[in-house]
Amino acid sequence: AARARSAGPVRAVDGRRRFEAVHRFASFRENKTMGKPLLGQMMDMPLLVSSLIAHAARHAGDTEIVSKRVEGDLHRYTYRDCERRAKQLAQALA
Known part of the structure; x- marks a missing residue:
């Protein structure tokens, strides 16, 4: 009770x-x-994917992102590389 x-x-x-x-x-x-x-209710700026990638590149730039390809091998690159490639893609699409 x-x-x-x-x-x-x-x-x-x-x-x-x-x-x-x-x-x-x-x-x-x-x-x-x-x-x-x-x-956001507790943020002074909008939460964007680009901001998350930039934060990861700044604070953990040498940390590897590892993914498995369809062929079975592993693809490795760093958060710093991810930011660079994302900026290249944004420029190409603009």
Whole structure:
């Protein structure tokens, strides 16, 4: 019985958090100024893939990214190489 009493408020808090998250998302979808980036609740800049790659290159540039190819061999390159290649691709697409 004690467990059931303590679980009640926790569910209410979780339900409220879910409601607030859904409400924020719905408000964003109704926003007519979709051209502006939506900033995160705790961030001063938008979270972009390019920012993640730049961060990885700056802080762990020599760390290897290893992936297995269809042929079975391994492909290895560093985060610094990844950033360089991503910038080349962005220039080619621009």
